[in-house]
Amino acid sequence: MAQTQQTSGARQTFGTRQIFGTSRRSFLRDVGLTGGAGALFATMGALGLAPTAQAAQRERPFRAPRASDFTLTGRAAAKVVVVGGGVAGLTAAYELGKAGYDCTVLEAGDRTGGRNLTVRGGDGTVDLYGNRQRARFADGQYLNAGPARIPQWMVTLDYCRELGVPVEVFANTNADAYLFNASAGMTEPVRYRTAKADVYGYVSELLAKAADKGALDQELTADDRERLVEFLKDWGELGEKLTYEGGERRGYSVVPAAAGTPGVLLGDVPTVSEVLASGVGRYFSFEFGFDQAMPMFQPVGGMDRIPQALTRAVGDRRVRTGAVVSGITDTGRGVTVTYTQGGRTKTIDADHCVAALPPNILARIPHNLGPGVQRALEAITPASAGKIGLEYRSRWWELDHHIYGGITETDQDVTHIWHPSHGFHGERGVIVGYYNYGADADAYARLTPEERERRAVAVGERIYGPKYRTELASSFSHHWRQTPHLEAAWHDTPGGPDHPRYKPLTEPAGRVHFAGDWLSHTSAWQHGAFTSARRTVTALHARVLSS
Ligand code: PHE
Numbered sequence: 273m274a275q276t277q278q279t280s281g282a283r284q285t286f287g288t289r290q291i292f293g294t295s296r297r298s299f300l301r302d303v304g305l306t307g308g309a310g311a312l313f314a315t316m317g318a319l320g321l322a323p324t325a326q327a328a329q330r331e332r333p334f335r336a337p338r339a340s341d342f343t344l345t346g347r348a349a350a351k352v353v354v355v356g357g358g359v360a361g362l363t364a365a366y367e368l369g370k371a372g373y374d375c376t377v378l379e380a381g382d383r384t385g386g387r388n389l390t391v392r393g394g395d396g397t398v399d400l401y402g403n404r405q406r407a408r409f410a411d412g413q414y415l416n417a418g419p420a421r422i423p424q425w426m427v428t429l430d431y432c433r434e435l436g437v438p439v440e441v442f443a444n445t446n447a448d449a450y451l452f453n454a455s456a457g458m459t460e461p462v463r464y465r466t467a468k469a470d471v472y473g474y475v476s477e478l479l480a481k482a483a484d485k486g487a488l489d490q491e492l493t494a495d496d497r498e499r500l501v502e503f504l505k506d507w508g509e510l511g512e513k514l515t516y517e518g519g520e521r522r523g524y525s526v527v528p529a530a531a532g533t534p535g536v537l538l539g540d541v542p543t544v545s546e547v548l549a550s551g552v553g554r555y556f557s558f559e560f561g562f563d564q565a566m567p568m569f570q571p572v573g574g575m576d577r578i579p580q581a582l583t584r585a586v587g588d589r590r591v592r593t594g595a596v597v598s599g600i601t602d603t604g605r606g607v608t609v610t611y612t613q614g615g616r617t618k619t620i621d622a623d624h625c626v627a628a629l630p631p632n633i634l635a636r637i638p639h640n641l642g643p644g645v646q647r648a649l650e651a652i653t654p655a656s657a658g659k660i661g662l663e664y665r666s667r668w669w670e671l672d673h674h675i676y677g678g679i680t681e682t683d684q685d686v687t688h689i690w691h692p693s694h695g696f697h698g699e700r701g702v703i704v705g706y707y708n709y710g711a712d713a714d715a716y717a718r719l720t721p722e723e724r725e726r727r728a729v730a731v732g733e734r735i736y737g738p739k740y741r742t743e744l745a746s747s748f749s750h751h752w753r754q755t756p757h758l759e760a761a762w763h764d765t766p767g768g769p770d771h772p773r774y775k776p777l778t779e780p781a782g783r784v785h786f787a788g789d790w791l792s793h794t795s796a797w798q799h800g801a802f803t804s805a806r807r808t809v810t811a812l813h814a815r816v817l818s819s
Contacts, residue, residue: 334810336367336371337370337371337373338371342371349372349816350373350374351373351375352364352368352376352623352625352626352812353609353622353625353626354375354377354378354625355378355625356377356378356380356386356628356629356630356788357377357593358386358579358628359578359579359798359801359802359805360386360788360804361379361386361628362385362582362583363431363787363802363806364626364808365626366582366585366586368809368812369587376591376592376622377586377591378595378620379592379594379595381594381757383593384579384591385576385578385579386418386579388419388578389416389417389575389576389750390414390576390577391407391409391415391748391750392409393407393408393411393413395407395748397750397755398756399755399756400756401717401718403721405721405748407661408663408745409661409663409702409748410745412695413663413695414573414574414661415661415702415748415750416570416574416575416576417661417750418752418761419797419798420442420570420575420690421564421569422568423568423569424567424568424569427799427803427806428798428802429569432578435581435585439569439572440693441569441570441693442569442570442677443568443676443677444559444565444566445464446464446675446676446679447463447468448675448678449675449678449680449691450462450681451463451552451681451682452680452681452735453550453551453552454682454684454734456549456550456551460735461680462552463523464681466522466538467552467553467555468521468552469521470516470547470552471552472508472556473518473519473521474547475508475553476504476505476507476508476509476516477508477510477514477515477516477544478544479500479504480500480501480508480514483497483500483504484501484514488500509521518537518538519537520537523537524538525537558681563797570693570694578798595611595612595613596612596613596757597609597610597611597629597637598610598638600640600784602625602640602783604783606623606624606783607621607623607624607782607783607784623816624816625785626784626808626812627784628787630760631763632652632653632654632760633757634649635649635650639784641776641781642776644775645781647776648774648777649777651765651766651773652764652774653763653764654760654762654763655753655761655762655763655764655796656711656713656714656760656761657709657751657753658706658708658712658713658717658749658750658761659706659749660705660706660724661702661748662703662705662725662732662747664701664702664703664739664744665699665743666699667695667696667699667701668736668739668743669701672737676691676696677693678690678691680735682731686705686707686708687707687708688706689705689732690707700745703732705747706728709761713761714753716728716749717751717754721749724747724749725747729741761796762789762796763790764795765791768793769792774791785812787808788801791804792804
């Protein structure tokens with residue numbers, strides 16, 4: 273993240289834009305909390321009983337319920353109704369199913385996955401404004417409208433492995449992608465590598481000169497100073513006089529090739545003032561982010577390979593789609609869930625319920641779980657985000673710009689433009705023409721799909737040139753705040769999920785247990801949904817075993 277000083281649950285800035293995320297500090301706090309268990313595990317690791325301490329630090333150790341937990345104790349597996357067929361709900365049913373729990377998943381939409389949505393040719397949506405879209409993407413082309421990148425440390429990859437979902441590298445940064453800050457007066461984009469060389473070069477020059485002049489002598493010993501300057505010369509590609517004069521890292525207008533073609537360096541090195549005024553420096557801390565560093569991954573063929581595999585593992589017959597829940601009642605001895613499906617009202621009785629639907633939706637469903645639950649649900653606020661997939665007839669960004677994957681960053685309302693990380697050298701490809709948040713996302717959402725395309729293409733054309741328009745084959749846009757049954761891209765949980773306000777949700781309310789990424793320290797990541805579901809499964813299973 274560009275800035276990481278905020279605490280968990282606070283709004284974070286990303287570039288000039290605000291989005292919600294989990295701060296590094298909150299992550300470290302979380303690791304700190306598991307320090308005791310971590311130490312224990314290190315010892316077990318040394319004995320060959322557990323993974324290494326480092327591996328154990330990914331999360332609290334999880335042991336899936338097993339059938340033998342029941343056969344050994346003579347207890348029967350309970351009946352559980354899971355409300356919400358997103359990643360959290362499916363995971364709860366999947367893990368409980370390993371021990372033979374009788375789970376039923378009620379999903380309001382016509383497919384499982386929740387915000388994990390991959391749009392392919394033929395897929396259609398209707399948003400809350402009544403906009404109807406049907407994707408016309410060619411075979412093999414898709415848009416991951418929701419989650420689209422997975423860091424190595426997240427448990428999401430473990431589920432991919434366990435479920436047999438193949439993954440491939442997702443290019444989250446690319447030295448040859450562009451930066452475009454029009455509000456700073458840029459009329460054409462600059463390559464990431466060029467801007468980075470200039471920013472690092474000048475910052476290094478300034479610091480090296482300050483140190484050299486003795487301006488840091490309060491802070492540094494003579495040896496420190498010398499080592500710092502040595503580092504900065506290398507880091508900023510400085511000359512003997514500690515000045516930055518550009519160089520190879522900026523790139524070439526003619527690349528080096530055979531004898532006789534030494535290459536021509538990019539000319540016109542900007543001044544330090546110009547570089548600072550361009551504002552490009554704000555983009556470089558992104559790749560340091562704990563949750564955004566390369567390499568990252570994506571499932572081959574689309575992110576929804578994950579909920580599809582989970583749904584198969586749970587068993588199709590246990591999943592009811594188009595089931596819109598209208599009431600959750602804890603009866604003291606069980607839970608009754610009322611829902612409508614195909615115009616008919618139905619009820620389902622179970623021993624326990626896992627409520628794995630968005631808090632903003634749950635808050636509107638009549639329940640008897642108490643005012644504390646309701647207050648906690650209402651304190652969590654939904655956030656906006658949107659994406660448009662622009663399908664092109666040719667991969668002109670590879671052919672003409674030599675950009676293979678990665679993200680172009682802008683200060684325009686499209687915010688991020690993503691190049692596809694798969695299908696290289698293929699015939700077609702889908703560019704994410706905007707991935708934006710908050711007010712920008714809502715502004716696009718209010719347009720018709722055709723207007724969204726027009727507006728996004730107009731921005732992209734300024735960056736990439738006419739092919740951004742002329743090669744376009746079709747588009748499909750998606751806005752989460754305006755999506756039925758979800759109405760959020762992710763959620764802001766002020767104070768973080770461990771704030772006492774949310775205790776009614778992090779503990780069961782009678783026989784109802786809650787789960788979702790919004791109850792985790794990694795909101796807006798599938799990892800949050802997986803780990804929250806695991807925590808809930810662990811608590812529910814312990815309760816059943818001790819009852
Ligand atoms: N996981 C989403 C993404 O990577 C949203 C998010 C962004 C969450 C940044 C936290 C930080 O785009």
